[in-house]
């Protein structure tokens with residue numbers, strides 16, 4: 001057994017690099033409440049440029065970025081259209097309803113991406129006195145619960161075209177948009193060119209200790225800045241967060257390819273460990289789900305047994321586990337994890 005913990009629960013476990021810690025020490029700082037933190041200003045300019053948007057706003061988390069993205073483009077009482085398994089729906093405490101006074105409705109999807117016709121069918125008529133008005137459409141790329149699947153620029157455009165035809169904005173939860181960009185070998189800006197706002201995370205595969213960016217038009221970001229303040233999300237010397245963010249955007253994007261390779265190795269290895277089942281087609285970036293329903297016990301028990309081998313996985317559902325590869329996971333770790341699965345499944 002390895003003494004080292006192989007933490008496959010999430011890419012949020014990545015630790016800041018030495019270059020990030022050094023950048024924090026030397027970053028010029030000021031009061032970001034007054035937009036006087038030069039490092040934060042630099043990060044926001046860089047993020048806006050990389051995403052092809054007019055402006056960007058540093059927020060503390062992906063959840064905060066999604067919430068502000070929704071609030072800055074809607075009015076209370078409106079309805080937001082989400083994909084069935086959207087992170088905004090499953091894992092953000094219903095902030096849209098609780099804080100934004102928004103209803104949500106969900107549409108089905110294939111591998112996380114709804115059909116444009118289903119999105120259009122979910123848009124409420126404007127002339128019906130009974131229904132709320134639709135205010136916003138949200139998408140997710142890569143799609144977490146669908147297995148880190150990627151949505152192409154064309155697929156995104158097809159849905160954005162529907163939205164814009166109905167004068168509705170689109171917010172993209174792009175927590176892992178750079179994984180999608182690397183997998184599709186396109187610039188992130190290309191993938192988000194048709195959405196109005198996008199959130200991406202610094203704290204996942206990009207290895208920063210914290211932070212996310214919300215990007216969009218200048219007027220939307222000005223409203224977003226006010227909402228961030230309302231939510232208590234405005235920092236002072238935010239350069240502490242922004243400095244590693246700049247390092248991440250400049251140096252950590254291309255290496256995501258390695259995480260995709262280790263995920264594929266893991267997926268292919270686990271697909272051979274009967275009775276586990278892995279949908280290899282859905283393994284497109286750094287996330288791997290395995291169906292454990294063939295085992296005589298549930299995913300919670302499987303996870304406990306794996307922990308004894310120092311392999312940590314996330315419980316997705318009663319019979320589904322999630323594994324995410326990241327900077328601290330090597331091919332050797334993956335091979336060790338596969339061997340551990342074999343032993344656990346064989347009952348040892």
Ligand SMILES: Cc1ncc(COP(=O)(O)O)c(C=O)c1O
Nearest residue numbers: 061062063064087144173175201
């Ligand atoms: C797709 C997606 N969106 C949003 C988030 C939220 O990010 P945070 O944990 O920074 O709030 C996550 C986190 O895992 C995610 O996977």
